[in-house]
Amino acid sequence: MVDILYRTEDLRKEEINEYFVETEVDRNIIDALKGRNPVVVVGSRGVGKSFLLKKAELELDDEFVDDRILPVYISFIKGTLLGTKDDDVFSAWMVARIARAVLAKIKKKGLMVSLNYTRAAITDSAGAPVELDRLEDIINSMEELWRSDDAPNRDDIRAIPDVEELKDAIETICEELNIRRFALLFDEAAHIFAPSQQRAFFSLFRDLRSPYVTCNAAVYPGITRFGNTFQPHHDATMLNLERDILSAEYLSNMFDIVSKQVDSSAIRKISRNRSNFNLLAYSSTGNPRMLLKLVSRSHNMSSSEVNSTSKDFFREDIWSEHSQLAERYGGHRDLIEWGRTFITQSVLPSLKERNEKSIALERPTTAYFWVSGKSSGQVMEALRILSYTGVVSQETKGLRATKSETGTRYLVNLGLLLSQEPTPSDSARLVYESLSLKRMIEYTSNSGYFSSINAFEFQVDDTGPELHNILSQPASRLDLTDWQHSKLEELDLRTIGEVLDADESVFLEAYYVGTHRARIMRNAAVAAVLEYISG
Template sequence: MGGELFFRTEDIRQDEILGYLVETPTDRDLIEQLKGRSPVILKGSRGVGKSFLMRAAEAEIKNNFTSRRILPVYVTFARAGLIRANAPDKFLLWMMAKICNSIIRAASSAGLTLPGGSTIAAIRGGGSPGTPSKMEVVEKIFEDSWKNSGEAPLPAIVPDPEVLKDAVEDLCLHANLNRIILFVDEAAHVFIPEQQRQFFTLMRDLRSPYLSIKAAVYPGATSYGDSFQPIHDATVLIVDRSVTDHEYAAGMREIVFKQDPDLRKIIEQNGEVFDTLAYAATGNPRILLKTLDRSKPFNRRNAQEVIRQYYREDIWSEHSGLTERYPGHRDLIDWGRQFIEGHVLPKLYETNKGRKSETQSHFWIHRDAPQSIKEALRLLCYSGILQEGVSGIRATRSEVGTRYMVNLGCLFSLDAEPVSFGAKIRQHLSIKRFPEFGANHSAYRPISKLSLENISTGGNQALESQLQKSSDLLDITEWQKQRIRDLGLSTIGEVLAASEEEFMKAHYVGPKRARKVSNAAIAAVLEYLSG
């Protein structure tokens, strides 16, 4: 196989993003809405392409900056999990500081002259030329709080949302901007509902004619709070590459060819095998690229072994591993796995084995099922084992509920011949029939009375425990893991604290490669910490 594949958007340079864009009509619609005026919540599980779509929208806006006068500002909240939870307002102050710094940097990069008024001074926080601004120091103090048990004094007062809105308006009027679009990636920690509520409240408070916020969230992030109503305060968009689309397989091939054109010949020689891998990924480019990379040399035998290994073991290991990081969610996580492996998948497999048409990969849950059941299923959507359900679906006796789709790879992997079985499933896949689980199904009993109010969010103790875990757990390439081992960075905390200069000490790692390894490692750490 050819060169190294990019599993994450963070590994692709901003000026290269559009070169890797494989545009479907759905993707184009999502990008256009991300470039529009209205607030957007972009929802999807890990690896489906939320960050990529945001970066693509940002790149297109930058390309038309001179004529459209819209300033894109990209900011990631991936470090939210590092904020110590011993003060309720700390996360809000960190968000404000990070947004202020991101706007100032984006304006400076665009060559804009910043007005000298008091509101701009407030979001800068002051500071001498050539040195970090006070607001940048504030941001770093919060992000480094995981290293320190004490409270560091803040060098500046963090502005409130009204001050930031005034500063954005002043900047737009002074620089002849139509508006600023703020792309917030990893908008809130999926396992800390209080962070979610604070973010969505801030998103509502910052809305103005001059500032439009687009936020990427996971399917599990549902704690919007009392003041934010998704239907009224934003447009909710789902990142979903439908496997029933006639162009699905071709689109997934193009994603691979864009990254490594040398793979075209071997993939076209093994077309059915590749298509099975593509459908097994169920619309998730990262999973496709990871399983393809593991299948080298690419052939039927290796691909089938990877399907069995990844979808029977690895994807479930990642989901069950969440219990170690967030023990308060253990009952929900464990029940979700038992429900899918013990009830849903066996029913679907037996049904599909006996069918020559209308194969199934969906199931249905009654709308009156216990809330704990719905929460467990949302965590499975977060892990990519399920696709987020379509509500309001009628089933037997006209009962109403939600239809979920099981990751096709989990279904393919049950058969001794995943490629042949996968071809049968994908060629006749239907959404019309599905196993039904009523409001009081016996499978619900283990967690039917679980109180969601008692679920622990983990807090500082969980964070400190995660930082002590082995760096071998990080989702990076084996070459990158070896460089980290060479440096003696044995724990996740040590990787997070390492500088680019330290990565340069590894064998065969120069300045450019050091930054690439550092970025990949830090991105993997932050994703691991976020769940």
């Protein structure tokens, strides 16, 4: 089986189109991202948010000559490296990245030569034009702050325009170059547990709106804090990226996602063992990255392999990732640990027991549970964190249950449920083939399962992760392939900080790694580091 690429960051531009498997949900989101109204795409890690942002960018680029809408893709994931709790510094960094991305896109499109730079300049606080190279230097210096305890250079901060100056410059650029508007596509926009930075981003998101700028963003569910100035559903269209496991096209879509990345030998093995593949497809609960990982661990697609993969991944790996959040975000520790206990000791056993009775009586099965809207803030916060890590998915809010209370229906990760079977390849099919939205497990606000967490005095942790502590943790915790981990060991890169600090020349020292592969390896390693830091 060939190397499988899990992250959009690892894909070349032409591979975005090559690997794209269109569903109705995907197409609706892409079209919305291309539209004039602001959009916030909500989805857990690995569901394909970045991929859809990139696909929208490609389509707008292809249509630019006719439509004159210029897309600009901007990733904010390196905000975790600023090492500062100063909101002004973070806001300046965001504006600098936007300004740089806009100028770089104009240059890449070959439009810079037509720009009257004396009129359409992006200027600093003194009104002087800020060159692209100057912005590059400022951003790089700010993103290197993690290496030391130095304070940001205040001259650099003053050289960055404010939001209104940026908007004025963009309007003039549009007039100069006959551009209808810029479509800003923010990736990793609110990805960490530091609410102050999230609020700063959404204030910027709202302030940038104009006839010449449309802001779009991808965020994780559960943990995003919008602040007081940004009102979800009023200031943007909120779209959830979830693949419907009950759809008639679900299995064929998931197969297409895999078939675009594996070789013909792997496709033959999947075709010969289609029921085993179906188990992995349902276990992924519509998450492409999760499915690709499961398939890569099941080379021959045999029943014994699939059973082992299912149990190892969903009984150990997924919970290990969830529990590691407690190490990075101490203020959320009790909520994180309670959430795991609630799912493993209450939700999963209850669903399994109900499904066994349903199968015996030839009734529909379930993977859903409902929580009363009157439940405490602690309970709802714990469920939001479970949504963030992909353990559960929020399905429907305001749903009335059997006792006339309204609440929220959740889907538990199917892999967690199906891995409870003694031999998933034999019996899990009876569960996933008869799934229904009905017969959900219900938890009222006074449920005994909530008593322990209700006593916890929870306050939102506004500090985010302690960067230097995270960088000292072992590199083995990074989400990389076995081969990539073996190369980190070969290069003696033992900690997350050492991986982040290593440049391409270090990776070139690995056996059987040339210039091209060294660049790919470093990019993958840095992406994994930044993802780990951000939670």
